[in-house]
Amino acid sequence: MIAIIGGGGAGLMAGGFLSSFGQSVTIFDGNEKCGKKIYITGKGRCNLTNACSAEEYLNNVVRGQKFMMGAIRRFSPQDTIDFFENNGLKTKIERGARVFPLSDKASDVTKTLLKTCKDCNIRLNEKVESVVFDKTTNKFILTTSKCIMHFDKVIVATGGKSYSLTGSTGDGYKFARMFGHNIIKPCGALCAIEIKDKFASSIMGLPLKNVELKCKFDGKRKSLFGEMMFTDKGITGPIVLSMSSFINRSENVELAVDFKPALSEEELETRILRDFSVNQNKNLTYILRGLLPKNFVPVFLNKAGLDGEKKVNSVTASERKIIVSTLKNFELSFSKLYPLDSGIVTSGGVDLKEINPKSMESKLQKGLYFIVEVLDIDCGVFLCKINN
Numbered sequence: 553m554i555a556i557i558g559g560g561g562a563g564l565m566a567g568g569f570l571s572s573f574g575q576s577v578t579i580f581d582g583n584e585k586c587g588k589k590i591y592i593t594g595k596g597r598c599n600l601t602n603a604c605s606a607e608e609y610l611n612n613v614v615r616g617q618k619f620m621m622g623a624i625r626r627f628s629p630q631d632t633i634d635f636f637e638n639n640g641l642k643t644k645i646e647r648g649a650r651v652f653p654l655s656d657k658a659s660d661v662t663k664t665l666l667k668t669c670k671d672c673n674i675r676l677n678e679k680v681e682s683v684v685f686d687k688t689t690n691k692f693i694l695t696t697s698k699c700i701m702h703f704d705k706v707i708v709a710t711g712g713k714s715y716s717l718t719g720s721t722g723d724g725y726k727f728a729r730m731f732g733h734n735i736i737k738p739c740g741a742l743c744a745i746e747i748k749d750k751f752a753s754s755i756m757g758l759p760l761k762n763v764e765l766k767c768k769f770d771g772k773r774k775s776l777f778g779e780m781m782f783t784d785k786g787i788t789g790p791i792v793l794s795m796s797s798f799i800n801r802s803e804n805v806e807l808a809v810d811f812k813p814a815l816s817e818e819e820l821e822t823r824i825l826r827d828f829s830v831n832q833n834k835n836l837t838y839i840l841r842g843l844l845p846k847n848f849v850p851v852f853l854n855k856a857g858l859d860g861e862k863k864v865n866s867v868t869a870s871e872r873k874i875i876v877s878t879l880k881n882f883e884l885s886f887s888k889l890y891p892l893d894s895g896i897v898t899s900g901g902v903d904l905k906e907i908n909p910k911s912m913e914s915k916l917q918k919g920l921y922f923i924v925e926v927l928d929i930d931c932g933v934f935l936c937k938i939n940n
């Protein structure tokens with residue numbers, strides 16, 4: 553008798569496999585339906601996996617890469633695709649090798665998973681409150697919101713602590729602690745970033761395309777190329793969300809945007825000199841509108857301390873250098889990540905040192921397992937190109 557706590561993607565997948573091997577499986581979920589989070593994944597379309605090799609997949613894992621190596625090599629992204637296809641879900645591959653259901657409906661993913669769980673006893677609206685191991689009977693005692701039940705093995709698939717309205721409220725950490733597990737402080741991953749600069753709200757929603765977000769943290773450097781945008785109090789968009797996964801455990805973070813990553817400082821200066829020479833009677837604002845989104849120009853001028861009305865024929869060499877260096881290194885003042893609940897993924901969780909990567913079994917309690925987001929793993933940044 554196996555209990556699975558949580559009927560999200562992880563719990564359903566485990567339930568389907570175990571029941572197909574003849575195991576008696578009971579899945580508990582506090583919600584009125586299973587897979588509530590799956591419905592909102594991939595903007596309602598669910599990006600199932602990526603059509604890539606196991607190695608490529610692992611290269612994009614931000615935390616827990618070594619821990620996941622065996623699991624991903626044994627069950628590769630292609631195995632995930634085959635699993636869904638073999639269970640009747642047609643899939644398609646889109647830009648960035650992202651795999652989606654052909655129907656574009658995340659709900660079809662949940663339906664497919666539920667189909668594999670047809671032999672499981674699924675108990676909805678039933679929250680597990682505690683898990684205790686009884687040494688005299690060698691059984692786990694689960695106290696739920698409705699009753700007390702006994703099991704030989706327990707799989708904790710309760711998810712992380714973000715998007716808590718979908719049911720992932722961090723209960724798995726509580727159960728893990730009951731068995732002496734260490735919990736790495738949960739924090740948001742794939743999360744927007746708050747900045748101290750007051751101008752953000754004035755250009756909220758403004759997209760910056762083909763820029764490079766550069767970051768220094770804990771003596772490391774990371775830069776990501778792609779698209780970002782400003783929010784009421786910070787920045788978001790693909791490269792920002794991806795960057796958050798690298799910096800979410802650091803206090804001292806330096807952020808800067810390179811608006812012209814394809815050009816060196818010298819090349820950019822040459823380009824600006826050319827612009828100046830053909831527009832000698834125009835002002836700086838006019839020139840900068842050719843280099844930046846129109847609405848960003850006042851913010852840029854303010855940061856560079858330059859007068860947008862100044863005619864380009866009176867711009868000095870040192871002012872030109874300031875323009876170049878500000879375009880190549882527009883500093884943003886990091887404040888913190890947006891709250892954990894808004895993270896697409898929770899980073900942190902059950903300490904991987906205490907889990908057997910071959911079986912996901914606790915090293916502290918035989919018969920107790922932890923799977924997927926409740927663990928201290930963060931698997932995935934396919935949203936943009938990582939430069940270093």
Ligand SMILES: Cc1cc2nc3c(=O)[nH]c(=O)nc-3n(C[C@H](O)[C@H](O)[C@H](O)COP(=O)(O)OP(=O)(O)OC[C@H]3O[C@@H](n4cnc5c(N)ncnc54)[C@H](O)[C@@H]3O)c2cc1C
Nearest residue numbers: 558560561562581582593594599679680710711719924925
């Ligand atoms: C907006 C958004 C978009 C995303 N898009 C994608 C995407 O396109 N592709 C992708 O791979 N990932 C995506 N993710 C991430 C992905 O959804 C999660 O990583 C994944 O759902 C984790 O699965 P899980 O089963 O571990 O946890 P969850 O899906 O969170 O499931 C945990 C389940 O446990 C239940 N539960 C918790 N505590 C208890 C308890 N005490 N008793 C009973 N039940 C309990 C909850 O009700 C819940 O159903 C996205 C996430 C978000 C928020």
